[in-house]
Amino acid sequence: MSNEGRTSRLLPMLSLRGPDATEEIRRIAGSFLWDVVSVESPEHLQRVLRKGEVRVALIDLRGAMQTAMSWLPGFAREHPCLQLVALVERAQAENADNAAFLHAYFFDICFTPVEPMRLTFSLGHAWTMAGVANMQFDDEACHLTGLDGGELVGRSPAMEEVRRTILRYAGTPLPVLINGPTGTGKELAARSIHRASERAEQPFVAVNCGALTPNLVQSELFGHEKGAFTGAAKRRIGWVESAHRGTLFLDEIGDLPLDTQTSLLRFLQQGEIQRVGGESTIRVDARIIAATHVDLAQAVLAGDFREDLYFRLDVLPLAMPALAERDGDVLELAQHFLNRFCDELGVKRKHFSPHTEMTMLSYSWPGNIRELMNRVRRGIVMAEGPTVTLPDLEAQANTGDAEVITLAEARERADRDAISLAIARAGHNVTEAARLLDVSRCTLHRLIRKHGLSID
The missing domain is CATH 3.40.50.2300 (Response regulator)
Structure with a gap:
């Protein structure tokens, strides 16, 4: 070749x-x-x-x-x-x-x-x-919760409450504990607090506690001195010290080992750290924002998380809502991602079919915004024309939770809701309702019987 x-x-x-x-x-x-x-x-x-x-x-x-x-x-x-x-x-x-x-x-x-x-x-x-x-x-960095120009996309009551809480918390240096399911945008909520605070021009240091190498956790968080252990050829500044005068975001805080939790508690209490292998203490001024998708109170009861650290962190709680709880935001976010990904892939902008939009509103989105993003990206690739339809978005259904409905079930609900809405808007006139739905009168009668609806 x-x-x-x-x-x-x-x-x-x-x-x-x-x-x-x-x-x-x-x-x-x-x-x-x-x-x-x-x-x-x-x-x-x-x-x-x-x-x-x-x-x-x-x-x-x-x-x-x-x-x-x-x-x-x-x-x-x-x-x-x-x-x-x-x-x-x-x-x-x-x-x-x-x-x-x-x-x-x-x-x-x-x-x-x-x-x-x-x-x-x-x-x-x-x-x-x-x-x-x-x-x-x-x-x-820019879109997980729909951040656009520093603003959160979505006008649901749940997101309006998040915005108000972020602004309140931005004016204080107290610790914040963000709770929410995976994929709801906890890190970007933390970034929003940082950007709205007096520390906005200082570092924002994000650490995924679940990804830290077990035998290097102390060194990565608090740094080490030259010669502290085999391979420590020079001094290294840890993430806590790197966040001096700024904000330290500790994602998945529940995954920290207990011995490291002790060191973090000491920092929260005294504002000082000690590098691995060091003898002196170092003053660090960093605001702590932690996040978790697990119930830390239960982790305390199970002995997996220090109770005193939990109370130190849970001063200002912030709950990130699941996508299913953000009424009306799904379509706005979906369109936002659709335009974004079309531009990134260099294709002409597409649009969702009305049926697809109705189904997206009915679906429970167990994977939250990450799932929405991935399905929209898939839909762009699979769509043969300018319209993204439901089959273009569909992937393997999540069967891990009995409360989670499949997309097929969501489609059934969307069909029923769309038909009911069209009948109501048409004043219960079958011909007009069929026109609104872009189907024949015969098809509409069949669908009405299928879903147990009434034209009266």
Whole structure:
């Protein structure tokens, strides 16, 4: 296959093993249009990332696993869309701590000796997923709760109450605890509080507590001194200290280990932290906003969460409503995402059919806004014309909860509601109701019988 006219993809490779290691990868990947660039340190890698579009980086961890554990968590936080592929020896991955680290920070790993096809497959897949990650990151940062120009999209009473609460909480430095199901936009609610506060020009540091590497939690949150543990080649500032004078957002706070909960409680009480391996305390002024989708009160009773920390965090509670509780917001958000994704995919803007809109209003949306976003994106791809219909949106129904209705059931409800509405608007005139529904009189009579309705 000819590569003429195709653009090469930049692939920085960080290795401490000298030019021979990079040259081996260059021979393998070069024929697949990878422009392999040798980098000698994390700082050098940062400079390469600033110069051009890089979606994937290759990290050679042979003999460098412990060193990477000291710098990679902070680096990954700064580059959330960059996909990392690791070169490791098989024996390294068999260590439990190493395996947890690899799982937390790398898209894929390749064992040495390098198998050319395995490596090129990993790099190609990582490149594709980096594009998806960029789109998802934009969605999460700007649209998960419908943020547009700093405003929350949606005029339901539930969202109006959220707006009012955010404005009240923005004027105080007290801790906020955000509760709500997964996919309701808890992080963007936290960002909204930060943007409306006096700390808006200072850092907003978001930490997913559920994604922290178990043996590095203390180091990632509170930092460490040089030589604090094997691989700690230099001092590292933790996320708490990085949020000085700003806001620290702790997502999935219920996943923090109990020993780390103790350290966090000490910070909330005294406003001081101590880096791992350090002897002195450091004053940090950071507002804490925590979020969880679990019942922390129940976690306290189960012994999984400290009661004193819970009361320290639950000063200003904020409940994010499920999408099903946001009356009327579904269509506004769906149209918002439809326009957004059409523009991103470079296709002409589409619209939803009336039947699809009625079904979306009836569906319970167990996955909340994330599910809505994914279904709309799928609908754009599947729609053959300018209209997105219900089959274009439909995916496998969620059967994990008896209270969750399927889209087929939602369609039945939507049909019944649409027919009832049309009959009422037509003054119970069958001909006019059929015209409004764009069906024949015969079809309307059949549907009325099917759904047990009456024209009277």
